[in-house]
Amino acid sequence: MRYASLLALGAVLIAGAASAQRQPAADQPDVTTEITASRAAARQFGGTLQDALQQAVQVGGPVNGIAVCHDRAGQIAADLSSKLNMIVGRTSLRLRNPANAPDNWELAVLKQFEARKAQGEPADTLEFSAVIDDEQGQKTFRYMKAISTAAPCLTCHGEAINPEVDARLKALYPNDQARGFREGELRGAFTIAKPLQ
Numbered sequence: 001m002r003y004a005s006l007l008a009l010g011a012v013l014i015a016g017a018a019s020a021q022r023q024p025a026a027d028q029p030d031v032t033t034e035i036t037a038s039r040a041a042a043r044q045f046g047g048t049l050q051d052a053l054q055q056a057v058q059v060g061g062p063v064n065g066i067a068v069c070h071d072r073a074g075q076i077a078a079d080l081s082s083k084l085n086m087i088v089g090r091t092s093l094r095l096r097n098p099a100n101a102p103d104n105w106e107l108a109v110l111k112q113f114e115a116r117k118a119q120g121e122p123a124d125t126l127e128f129s130a131v132i133d134d135e136q137g138q139k140t141f142r143y144m145k146a147i148s149t150a151a152p153c154l155t156c157h158g159e160a161i162n163p164e165v166d167a168r169l170k171a172l173y174p175n176d177q178a179r180g181f182r183e184g185e186l187r188g189a190f191t192i193a194k195p196l197q
C-alpha cells in the first residue's frame with residue numbers, strides 16, 4: 001500500500017514544504033519545534049562530518065579521508081542521535097554504504113527533491129517534513145534536507161577518481177553506486193526521525 005499513498009502524500013505536501021513554518025492543520029500536531037531542531041541537527045551533523053573529513057584529508061590525503069567516512073560517519077551520527085534524542089542519518093538514491101539505504105518514505109522524498117530541483121528550486125534549500133505512522137503505528141516526525149555535490153566531494157564521488165582512492169573504495173564498497181556525480185547534482189539527503197508522544 002504504502003508506496004503509492006506516500007507518493008500522493010508527498011505531492012500534496014510539496015506545496016506546504018516551502019513554508020515549513022506554516023500553521024499546522026487542526027488535526028495535525030504542531031511540529032514547528034521539531035523542524036527547527038531538525039534543521040540544527042542536519043547542520044551540526046554536516047559540519048562535524050565536514051570538519052573530520054577536511055582534517056583527515058589534510059593530514060593523510062583522500063585515502064585517509066575514506067577512513068573517516070568509513071569508520072566515523074556512523075559513530076558521529078549515533079553520538080548526535082543520542083545527544084539530540086532524534087535519529088540522525090544520511091541517505092541517497094545512489095548509495096555507497098548499503099546501510100544508508102532509504103526506507104519507503106525517504107525514497108519518495110529523495111525523488112521529490114530531484115523533481116523539485118529539476119523544476120528550478122535551489123538544491124541547498126530543499127527540505128521536507130511530515131508526521132507519519134511508522135511500521136509499528138508510532139506517530140513519528142520525519143525531516144529530510146537535500147545534500148548537493150560540491151567540488152571537494154568529487155575526489156570520492158566524481159567521475160574521475162584517482163587510482164589509489166578508487167582501489168580503496170572498491171575494497172570497502174564492492175557495490176558502490178555513489179560515483180559519477182557532477183558538481184551541483186543531488187548527492188543525497190540528511191534524514192531525521194523523532195517519535196512523537
Ligand code: HEC
Nearest residue numbers: 062065066069070090092095096097100153156178187188
Ligand atoms: C575522502 C573521500 C570522500 C569525500 C571527499 C566525500 N565522501 Fe561522501 N562518502 C565517502 C565514503 C567512504 C562514504 C561511505 C560512508 C559509510 O560507510 O557510511 C560516503 C558516504 C556519503 C553519503 C552517505 C550515503 C551513501 O552513499 O552511503 C553521502 C550523502 C555523502 N557521502 C556525501 C558526500 C558529500 C556531499 C561530500 C562533499 C562535501 C562527500 N560525501 C565527500 C567518501 C567521501
